[in-house]
Amino acid sequence: MDASIGGSFSGMVSFGGDLAVENPFNFTVSGSAADSMIIDNGDFGYSTSGAAWNREVRTWGDDTQYFQRDQDVLLGGDLPGTNTATWTFENLGAGTYQVASHWLNHSGYASNAQITIAGIEGGPITVSLDQRFYPQGFSADGSIWQELGNFQVAAGNTLTVTISDDGANGNLAADAMRLELIPPGLTAPEIDVAAGATALTSGVSSIDLGTAFFGETLSQTFTITNTGTNTLNLGAITLPGSGEYTVSSPLGTTTLFAGQSTTFEISFNSTGAAGVVAGPVSIATNDSDENPFTFNITAEMTDVVLIDNGDVGYSSTGSWNTLFYDARYFESDAQRLNLGQSGTATWDFTNLTAGTYTVSATWLNDPLRATNAEYNVAGVGPVVVNQRVAPNDFAADGFNWEILTAAVVVAPGGSITVTLSDNGPANGAINADAIRIQRVGALMAAAGVSSTAAPSITQSDLDSVVDAALSYWETAGLSDAQLELLGSVNFVLTDLPDAMLGGASGTTVLIDVNAAGYGWFVDGTPLDSSEFTLLDGSLLAGSGSDAFGQMDLLTVVMHELGHTLGLEDLDSDGTLMSESLDVSERRLPSADEIDDFFSGIAGGDNPLLD
Numbered sequence: 001m002d003a004s005i006g007g008s009f010s011g012m013v014s015f016g017g018d019l020a021v022e023n024p025f026n027f028t029v030s031g032s033a034a035d036s037m038i039i040d041n042g043d044f045g046y047s048t049s050g051a052a053w054n055r056e057v058r059t060w061g062d063d064t065q066y067f068q069r070d071q072d073v074l075l076g077g078d079l080p081g082t083n084t085a086t087w088t089f090e091n092l093g094a095g096t097y098q099v100a101s102h103w104l105n106h107s108g109y110a111s112n113a114q115i116t117i118a119g120i121e122g123g124p125i126t127v128s129l130d131q132r133f134y135p136q137g138f139s140a141d142g143s144i145w146q147e148l149g150n151f152q153v154a155a156g157n158t159l160t161v162t163i164s165d166d167g168a169n170g171n172l173a174a175d176a177m178r179l180e181l182i183p184p185g186l187t188a189p190e191i192d193v194a195a196g197a198t199a200l201t202s203g204v205s206s207i208d209l210g211t212a213f214f215g216e217t218l219s220q221t222f223t224i225t226n227t228g229t230n231t232l233n234l235g236a237i238t239l240p241g242s243g244e245y246t247v248s249s250p251l252g253t254t255t256l257f258a259g260q261s262t263t264f265e266i267s268f269n270s271t272g273a274a275g276v277v278a279g280p281v282s283i284a285t286n287d288s289d290e291n292p293f294t295f296n297i298t299a300e301m302t303d304v305v306l307i308d309n310g311d312v313g314y315s316s317t318g319s320w321n322t323l324f325y326d327a328r329y330f331e332s333d334a335q336r337l338n339l340g341q342s343g344t345a346t347w348d349f350t351n352l353t354a355g356t357y358t359v360s361a362t363w364l365n366d367p368l369r370a371t372n373a374e375y376n377v378a379g380v381g382p383v384v385v386n387q388r389v390a391p392n393d394f395a396a397d398g399f400n401w402e403i404l405t406a407a408v409v410v411a412p413g414g415s416i417t418v419t420l421s422d423n424g425p426a427n428g429a430i431n432a433d434a435i436r437i438q439r440v441g442a443l444m445a446a447a448g449v450s451s452t453a454a455p456s457i458t459q460s461d462l463d464s465v466v467d468a469a470l471s472y473w474e475t476a477g478l479s480d481a482q483l484e485l486l487g488s489v490n491f492v493l494t495d496l497p498d499a500m501l502g503g504a505s506g507t508t509v510l511i512d513v514n515a516a517g518y519g520w521f522v523d524g525t526p527l528d529s530s531e532f533t534l535l536d537g538s539l540l541a542g543s544g545s546d547a548f549g550q551m552d553l554l555t556v557v558m559h560e561l562g563h564t565l566g567l568e569d570l571d572s573d574g575t576l577m578s579e580s581l582d583v584s585e586r587r588l589p590s591a592d593e594i595d596d597f598f599s600g601i602a603g604g605d606n607p608l609l610d
Helices: 459-475 480-487 553-564 591-601
Strands: 007-015 025-033 036-040 046-049 054-057 070-074 084-089 095-102 113-118 125-129 138-140 143-153 159-164 172-174 176-182 191-195 198-200 206-213 217-226 232-238 245-249 261-269 275-285 293-302 304-307 314-318 320-323 334-337 343-352 355-361 373-377 381-385 394-396 399-409 414-421 430-432 435-445 490-494 500-505 508-512 533-535 538-540
Touching: 036 084, 095 159, 113 143, 125 143, 143 159, 143 176, 191 275, 191 293, 206 217, 206 261, 217 232, 261 293, 304 343, 334 343, 343 435, 355 414, 355 500, 373 399, 381 399, 399 414, 399 435, 399 490, 399 500, 399 508, 435 553, 459 480, 459 490, 459 553, 480 553, 500 553, 508 553
Parallel strands: 206 293, 490 508
Antiparallel strands: 007 025, 036 176, 046 084, 054 070, 070 172, 084 159, 095 143, 095 176, 113 125, 113 159, 138 143, 191 198, 191 217, 217 261, 232 275, 245 261, 275 293, 304 435, 314 343, 320 334, 334 430, 343 414, 355 399, 355 435, 373 381, 373 414, 394 399, 435 500, 500 508, 533 538
């Protein structure tokens, strides 16, 4: 008899012969197959190794708390050497089996008893039991059992269950192990997913990876476990976003037998526009009611770092007074150095990604403040501000800020150090509050810094070109929300470092005062581009043009507005979002769209083609 399920079986055996009677000869055979089996301590199939296990036997009223009235106990917790008790189930039929344990608990028993199930598909699995408590599973065969899991076994294999004292923090109990075959028609895979120790529910759960600085990586490891009774097959993992999320460590396996687990890792890294990137993660499975398994993931990239007085990275020397509980200060506190006193305040920004950063300060203005407070940005030089006047370049994080300068971090892991001191000496009290740095997408002069220094332009010059740039973008077919975003951008003229022409920080755009020394071409008629000639798809100014030898302010303004819309710098030359710009050159959003821009703005006539 070879039965795939438990139960009683019988049948007629019949064979013919040459007898006149009893032809055919018939007889009945019957038998039964159990779908469960138990090995108790002391039974055939049970063995111990290492240190001696003590057998406890009970014959009085509560003896049923032991299976078959006895239990082995290993005293002393984690003893020298390898000390085990093993239950061996031999020559099993192919199928999925539930493995369960029974023991009588005691407060002196281990809370971390390690039990390893071997001889199963996918390799051994170790589970932990708290033997200080009585089993909390199901009732069968006159005892209460704790399920250890469901495991698949190949035909003819031997399944072993072993309890070991390795790392045990108390005594160990070895009583009975129970094996039960799950009927083949009732087996099915079941996917469980956890982020660290947090169990996820398909279609419901959300995981927040937190906030990363520009170029910084956030990662989360996920564990998939097959808690079902048949093989779980895993397929593709689909991620949200536009490349910010990656499966940085792939699935260890795409086939999970019952009870088996595997892991994968999702990482977030963004070098695009600052903000939140969120959406569903989808895992293809053969779980009938969780295909795919989905959960939401969220992460935020910021290009801003703030250090307030009192934060890590801030230090001061000298006779500073600390001011508390005043909401007019950033995070309700600041430090003040009174007139005639000496000291320095320093903000150290470390482990930064390479790039260009705006450096801004906030302070509470007061008539007694210094008009010559000196901030010194390492590698850039001193910047003198009037702290009797409130910062007014832009508003962010609930406060107004003054842009001090821009600083360049050459290599990954670099730093920016800002120091405020009474050098001068200061002609009033100086206030040390928060410093804010923000990484900007820098547009550079292609040939580097000019050997001469052209005159600076005015804010009025800049504003006139900004209006034209907004008209170009409007013609490009932007939505009302995008146009509203561009209209909220604040343009600030400042002395940018090296060959930097401009940079975008959120809704603040920085423009160098004199285009890295080349001078700006401020177009009085920016909507016709008559100073430029269309050559091979590029707009170039000849030697007789007013734009010749200068940087085109309209191009730089449109480039930085492109960053505000979420466009990234491109390595290729000749496009609006290229990383550098030559003198005498104008760029529009796309060379192929030049005619469309002019036809929309200049009443259908392209003056370049007249």
